[in-house]
Amino acid sequence: MRSNRPTTAMARPMARLVTHLMARRAAAALGALMLLLPTLASAVPQIETWRTDNGAEVLFVAAPDLPMLDLRVVFDAGSARDGDRHGLASLTAGMLTEGAAGLSADTIAEGIESVGAELGSGADRDMAWVSLRTLTDPEALERALDLLTKVLTAPDFPAEDFERVQQNTLVALRLAEQDPKTVGSKALYRMVFGDHPYADDPSGTAETVSALRPAHLRDFHRHHYTAANATLALVGDLTREQAEVVAELVSLGLPAGERPADLPPVAALSQGQLQRIDFPSSQTHVYLGQPGMRRGDPDYFPLYVGNHILGGSGLVSQLMDEVREKRGLSYSAYSYFLPLSQNGPMVMGLQTRNEQAEEARSVMLETLQRFVASGPTADELDAALKNITGGFPLRIASNRSVVRYLAVIGFYDLPLDYLERFNERVSSVTAEQIRDAYRRRIHPDRLATVLVGGEQDSRSQTVNNGASAPAEAAPPSVAGGDATATATPASAGAPMQVPIQAPVRALIRAAGGEG
Amino acid sequence: MLDNLSIAPRRGAAVLFAALGLALAPLTPAAAAVVEHTLDNGLKVLVKRDARAPIVTSQVWYKVGSSYEHGGVTGVSHLLEHMMFKGTENLEPGEFSRIIAENGGDENAFTGRDYTAYFQTMAADRLPVSFELEAERMRRLALPEDEFLKELEVVKEERRLRTDDDPESLTYEQFNAAAYEASPYRIPIIGWASDLESMQVEDLRRWYRQWYAPNNATLVVVGDVEPEAVLALAEAHFGPLAPEPITAPKPRVEPPQRGEKRLRVQAPAKEPYLLIGYKTPALGHAEAPWEPYALEMLSSVLDGGTSARLSRELVRGERIAASAGASYSAFSRLPGMLLLDGTPAKGRDVQALEQALLAQVERLRREPVAADELARIRSQLIADKVYEKDSVFYQAMQLGQLETVGLGWELVDDYVEQLSAVTPAQIQAVARKYLVPEARTVAVLEPQPLDGDAPQTAMARAGQSRGQTDAQ
Numbered sequence: 001m002r003s004n005r006p007t008t009a010m011a012r013p014m015a016r017l018v019t020h021l022m023a024r025r026a027a028a029a030l031g032a033l034m035l036l037l038p039t040l041a042s043a044v045p046q047i048e049t050w051r052t053d054n055g056a057e058v059l060f061v062a063a064p065d066l067p068m069l070d071l072r073v074v075f076d077a078g079s080a081r082d083g084d085r086h087g088l089a090s091l092t093a094g095m096l097t098e099g100a101a102g103l104s105a106d107t108i109a110e111g112i113e114s115v116g117a118e119l120g121s122g123a124d125r126d127m128a129w130v131s132l133r134t135l136t137d138p139e140a141l142e143r144a145l146d147l148l149t150k151v152l153t154a155p156d157f158p159a160e161d162f163e164r165v166q167q168n169t170l171v172a173l174r175l176a177e178q179d180p181k182t183v184g185s186k187a188l189y190r191m192v193f194g195d196h197p198y199a200d201d202p203s204g205t206a207e208t209v210s211a212l213r214p215a216h217l218r219d220f221h222r223h224h225y226t227a228a229n230a231t232l233a234l235v236g237d238l239t240r241e242q243a244e245v246v247a248e249l250v251s252l253g254l255p256a257g258e259r260p261a262d263l264p265p266v267a268a269l270s271q272g273q274l275q276r277i278d279f280p281s282s283q284t285h286v287y288l289g290q291p292g293m294r295r296g297d298p299d300y301f302p303l304y305v306g307n308h309i310l311g312g313s314g315l316v317s318q319l320m321d322e323v324r325e326k327r328g329l330s331y332s333a334y335s336y337f338l339p340l341s342q343n344g345p346m347v348m349g350l351q352t353r354n355e356q357a358e359e360a361r362s363v364m365l366e367t368l369q370r371f372v373a374s375g376p377t378a379d380e381l382d383a384a385l386k387n388i389t390g391g392f393p394l395r396i397a398s399n400r401s402v403v404r405y406l407a408v409i410g411f412y413d414l415p416l417d418y419l420e421r422f423n424e425r426v427s428s429v430t431a432e433q434i435r436d437a438y439r440r441r442i443h444p445d446r447l448a449t450v451l452v453g454g455e456q457d458s459r460s461q462t463v464n465n466g467a468s469a470p471a472e473a474a475p476p477s478v479a480g481g482d483a484t485a486t487a488t489p490a491s492a493g494a495p496m497q498v499p500i501q502a503p504v505r506a507l508i509r510a511a512g513g514e515g
Numbered sequence: 516m517l518d519n520l521s522i523a524p525r526r527g528a529a530v531l532f533a534a535l536g537l538a539l540a541p542l543t544p545a546a547a548a549v550v551e552h553t554l555d556n557g558l559k560v561l562v563k564r565d566a567r568a569p570i571v572t573s574q575v576w577y578k579v580g581s582s583y584e585h586g587g588v589t590g591v592s593h594l595l596e597h598m599m600f601k602g603t604e605n606l607e608p609g610e611f612s613r614i615i616a617e618n619g620g621d622e623n624a625f626t627g628r629d630y631t632a633y634f635q636t637m638a639a640d641r642l643p644v645s646f647e648l649e650a651e652r653m654r655r656l657a658l659p660e661d662e663f664l665k666e667l668e669v670v671k672e673e674r675r676l677r678t679d680d681d682p683e684s685l686t687y688e689q690f691n692a693a694a695y696e697a698s699p700y701r702i703p704i705i706g707w708a709s710d711l712e713s714m715q716v717e718d719l720r721r722w723y724r725q726w727y728a729p730n731n732a733t734l735v736v737v738g739d740v741e742p743e744a745v746l747a748l749a750e751a752h753f754g755p756l757a758p759e760p761i762t763a764p765k766p767r768v769e770p771p772q773r774g775e776k777r778l779r780v781q782a783p784a785k786e787p788y789l790l791i792g793y794k795t796p797a798l799g800h801a802e803a804p805w806e807p808y809a810l811e812m813l814s815s816v817l818d819g820g821t822s823a824r825l826s827r828e829l830v831r832g833e834r835i836a837a838s839a840g841a842s843y844s845a846f847s848r849l850p851g852m853l854l855l856d857g858t859p860a861k862g863r864d865v866q867a868l869e870q871a872l873l874a875q876v877e878r879l880r881r882e883p884v885a886a887d888e889l890a891r892i893r894s895q896l897i898a899d900k901v902y903e904k905d906s907v908f909y910q911a912m913q914l915g916q917l918e919t920v921g922l923g924w925e926l927v928d929d930y931v932e933q934l935s936a937v938t939p940a941q942i943q944a945v946a947r948k949y950l951v952p953e954a955r956t957v958a959v960l961e962p963q964p965l966d967g968d969a970p971q972t973a974m975a976r977a978g979q980s981r982g983q984t985d986a987q
Contacts, residue, residue, distance in 0.1 A: 065567045066904055105831055109822035114891045116898025135898050164834055167861040171837040174785040178682060280783040280965055281680040316616045328668030331676050351676050383617050390619015393638050397568035398905045
């Protein structure tokens with residue numbers, strides 16, 4: 001293992017904090033000796049919360065069973081803060097590990113990997129994040145936290161590395177253009193969100209990414225990566241005291257800063273819009289969308305449970321039954337709400353061979369229309385409540401998923417008893433509440449519709465033709481069906497965006513198997 | 516992204532922690548032992564207690580997959596996997612999933628080259644539900660024709676989604692078909708389109724009878740359960756099932772490759788893609804047992820993280836690749852390939868990327884790997900062995916896969932030590948022996964215009980369609 005290169009002004013206080021931390025760890029190790037039996041996992045993680053000296057919010061769950069720590073730092077620094085420089089937030093987050101406090105990208109990567117740690121960063125529409133997974137033995141923890149702190153607080157955005165990452169981002173944008181799924185999803189967001197910052201993809205466009213310069217990133221980092229704007233989530237083998245030390249250490253170099261103003265509200269769509277995009281694919285990707293709900297929305301639970309029944313459960317949803325089980329039209333068919341700071345999208349999607357795109361679109365639309373008109377049956381609601389509440393222990397079984405929940409709870413100011421009361425709130429949802437919420441919030445006559453594919457018919461690409469989607473052959477009514485699961489969007493089934501476990505995803509992808 | 520599910524070789528712990536002087540033992544409950552028991556009908560049951568959370572994962576692994584298939588019925592393993600949700604003697608189509616869902620379970624299935632596996636993850640007290648249903652469909656699948664015809668259409672859509680409309684995936688499929696001659700690893704898991712077109716429900720019935728029996732399966736359970744109680748439960752549900760005579764698949768040994776193969780794949784795309792494979796042994800077939808471990812370490816030297824050679828030298832240093840990767844799995848039933856792949860950086864071409872990747876191979880043949888590189892990989896192996904305990908699903912998957920490819924689940928307890936024992940000289944030796952031009956296959960994706968028009972008009976049209984459609 002190589003020694004670290006130049007230190008920074010922060011090095012000395014950090015060293016002191018680390019020493020302090022190590023002392024406490026030694027005590028903890030002695031304590032653990034006396035507890036030879038593993039502690040019983042409590043049903044719901046006990047969240048502890050506080051603020052660091054400079055004002056960063058901390059959420060912590062002690063998980064002493066494994067000698068490891070998951071740490072996630074999130075900032076209100078997603079692409080919604082890009083302004084006209086689309087791609088700025090993503091590139092800023094991506095560049096953090098490409099040089100910091102005088103250390104090169106190579107040195108940072110070596111340092112992290114020499115202790116077996118994992119360090120990542122990125123940005124979506126609302127938030128930027130930096131995540132660390134490390135062992136909690138003193139050497140690993142000290143090295144990993146030192147590097148995490150440097151990339152968070154002292155990124156260099158070196159010109160040469162910036163240029164490389166910028167060029168590779170342009171390649172990634174071109175790869176996205178050869179994927180009909182991504183082409184359609186980007187088009188849908190633009191139609192659903194219009195002038196709102198959520199309309200633009202976090203990855204930006206070739207034009208906007210090409211116009212970015214390191215100074216833009218430095219400026220963005222200085223304004224947004226601040227303590228007031230930060231949430232630290234920690235899950236792992238630390239005591240409360242140790243977690244406090246870690247949180248101080250990580251946030252120490254962040255300027256106090258201020259929280260940015262709220263994003264503007266999302267306007268409802270005033271009419272249906274339909275866009276066809278010619279694409280040389282054998283399938284047409286069909287998307288329906290509309291502004292949906294936000295985090296902490298008063299209709300959150302009725303819409304969440306309702307969507308589970310409509311198209312969120314993968315396994316047993318109405319949409320899968322109509323599209324796949326009854327008609328064999330598509331491998332995957334889903335609906336989801338992506339709740340954001342402001343109303344995020346409600347999306348429905350499927351893919352089918354070009355010739356039957358219209359039929360599949362009609363089935364999807366009619367399934368939504370029927371659900372909005374009638375809501376779920378008593379049996380469907382009962383089954384959904386059993387599935388969601390019965391499956392809750394699975395959602396919080398791993399440190400990896402709990403740390404994501406903590407970040408979301410902190411970032412969106414959800415109540416600290418969110419997890420504790422999740423099942424109770426789900427259980428109290430009634431069919432009438434679902435029907436009522438859908439009728440008020442979802443308008444099938446005002447949907448954005450995107451079709452990406454080839455040779456559906458003679459119509460050429462039309463943009464925003466104003467037509468609401470026409471109805472075709474009316475399918476028979478729903479008979480609570482089911483389906484084998486399919487890879488659904490990260491946000492579909494779970495109470496929050498918790499992507500399926502990495503091994504599963506790798507496996508689904510590698511196996512070409514039924515996923 | 517390329518490999519056929521290499522269960523990342525990551526394991527080992529105690530010995531190495533001792534070597535690093537870290538007192539780990541007091542902090543972790545001793546790793547629970549795996550309890551193994553084989554029922555009279557041949558079903559092997561593996562149980563591992565992990566009480567971190569009140570959940571359990573239950574997986575049934577069958578020794579059948581696309582590498583068991585022959586021409587004309589490719590894709591039958593995967594299609595049968597879909598049909599396993601479509602009813603049994605005592606369950607209506609879809610009822611299986613409905614029952615699991617009402618019990619709060621997550622379920623699914625996956626098909627690989629060497630296995631077909633089914634799983635449920637549930638609250639620990641629901642394990643009997645899982646066993647009852649899995650036992651039912653192990654021997655009493657209905658395979659109704661009408662459901663088959665609909666599901667066949669679903670799988671055709673799945674093929675279009677995963678392969679036909681994804682240029683890199685299409686390249687990988689053609690690459691395998693070109694690289695392998697006799698080995699069934701040339702068969703795509705999803706099946707050739709024509710074989711799907713002509714598939715009959717009777718093909719599935721035959722496949723089911725041939726392979727779905729307790730003596731061709733492994734039941735793996737990991738979670739907050741008592742092993743003895745699980746074994747009793749398994750006996751109650753699976754014990755009564757009759758075994759079947761199972762004929763092992765023919766060896767279908769790949770003949771030695773006698774020279775480099777090259778292919779070009781033309782498909783609508785925006786960026787080229789390069790894929791290079793070298794025929795390599797797997798654990799069950801190597802001349803010396805250390806060779807596959809040395810190949811695993813070689814692959815990690817190239818691509819074991821952001822500090823590994825491909826990221827450091829090709830992406831960051833030479834800036835010749837926008838991305839580059841390497842993969843290899845020692846843990847497959849049959850010998851496979853060590854793969855290298857990549858996308859050129861902007862302004863660089865695929866030829867330059869190939870030269871750079873081959874130069875990396877040449878360097879592995881020429882000089883021993885540095886000690887600090889190997890030390891870093893060992894640290895990652897040790898850490899990953901701890902991290903993997905954060906997932907009961909992953910722990911069960913490792914046991915199931917090792918058992919099903921014929922290596923034995925016991926390997927889960929020592930492969931990290933085997934990997935850590937690999938020396939720089941051994942890595943150099945396998946590089947010299949296996950990473951040779953005669954055993955190489957090179958595939959290049961040559962992008963064709965996305966608008967489907969003649970290439971000479973592509974530039975103008977591409978600009979136009981960008982503006983019109985999605986304003987990238």
